[in-house]
Amino acid sequence: MDCWKQEKRNTWTFPTLILCLYGFFYMMKPSEPFLTPYLTGPDKNLTIDEVTNQIFPVWTYSYLALLFPVFLVTDYVRYKPVLLLQGISFIVTWLLLLFARGVLAMQAVEFFYGMTTATEVAYYAYIYSVVSTERYQRVTSYCRSVTLLAATLAALLGQLLVSLAGLSYFHLNAITLASVSLAFLCSFFLPMPRRSMFFHRKDGPEALPAPQKGLDSLRPEDGGSGSARQGPAPEQQAEGAQAQSSVLRVLVQLSKDLRDCYSSRKLLYWSLWWALATAGFNQVVNYIQVLWDFRAPSHSSAVYNGAVEAIATFLSSVTSFVVQYMKINWDLFGEMALGIFSAIDAGSLFLMHFTTNTWACYASYLIFKACYMLLITIATFQIAVNLSMERYALMFGFNNFVALVIQTILTVVVVDSKGLGLDIVTQFLVYGSYFAVIAGIFLIRSICMLVSSKCPREIARSCKEHLNHAEDESKEQAVTGHPTWLQESG
Structure with a gap:
């Protein structure tokens, strides 16, 4: 029995190792920092306007359409099938990227890439289903460190292969x-x-059906014409009803959990910043290569996208690591930090808009990404410390869903050719203004919080002085037998 328990405790190492390998290889994409030069170069021969206004927006739309159903299906089928789907989507994405041509084909690339992004939830949720609670922090650290390392190495490798080896995109x-x-x-x-x-x-209840059976019961049988004529068996009807009841129960529970999570004013404002800032961040990251290519066209200038992305990822990991050593009263000064660093992000984006120097654009992007990663780490911690793992996963998913809705609105209005279809330089003026509004909201909020926290202290001190004065008067009256004001008038 002791050996069996020991073996059960050690089972976390194998899935963690495989998941880290999976995360390393799926993040090892040296071509990603050079996507825009590849699409606008001789391989695909697309224009900047086609890439910006017709192709890239498809990723946002497909991600939004797939995120919520994928979130539910991921939990229902228990993660692994969705990881397999993500792997297939990655392969289809790069097969199309390599061998297909034309705007429609590249829009299909963005659709499948949106599917890979939507299914990322399975990667981070899988490990919590196969390890015990006390190992959550360790395995999360392993998985996130591996993906950051892979992203850094991929960008650096891509830059070295392009600049030194002269490898084609x-x-x-x-x-x-x-x-x-x-x-x-x-x-x-x-x-x-x-x-x-x-x-x-x-x-949960033991009568809950396995996901494979639940899915099978929702599909018509194709084993023969006789079963099709006779209809589903009573057992299948019971399983289908139980599966539907399970889905309804989970949806009701999710809605209750969301209401409870957002009833906390503190979590509500941290989540508001999360959604607003993540929408802007994703928009900037999605179109930054287009701005770089506009400032220094890849067909006539040296391209350093990979080096910049490698440094940005490294700085992001450093700022995320530093958070644990910051001894600050986040309840009091957290929103001020959100406002200040959002203002720095806005300044970086304004600089990207006004400068014509490519190196200034690169430096601004490094500052922008490092500030965002610092704040999102703080926000993640502030939200996670007050919630159970299930509620944290739910709030994480819902915050990202709201962010994606906001990002979709930005894309439709600012980027899409059916909307304003602004040029890339003007877009970054809009994004800078967007972050300036975020900074204004939270700076005003933080000032109000500081003032409101100071006023009760002033009132308390005034009340204490008044009580002390009244106590002194009562003592004087007890000695003389007359109140102080009567003595003074006499």
């Missing part, structure tokens, strides 16, 4: 295809979890 994409294919192979070795956060809780 096509061959960089071929290397990426090989890497994501290895990630897909790794996902086959992941053990299938027995529980999930919402549909298959460890403490």
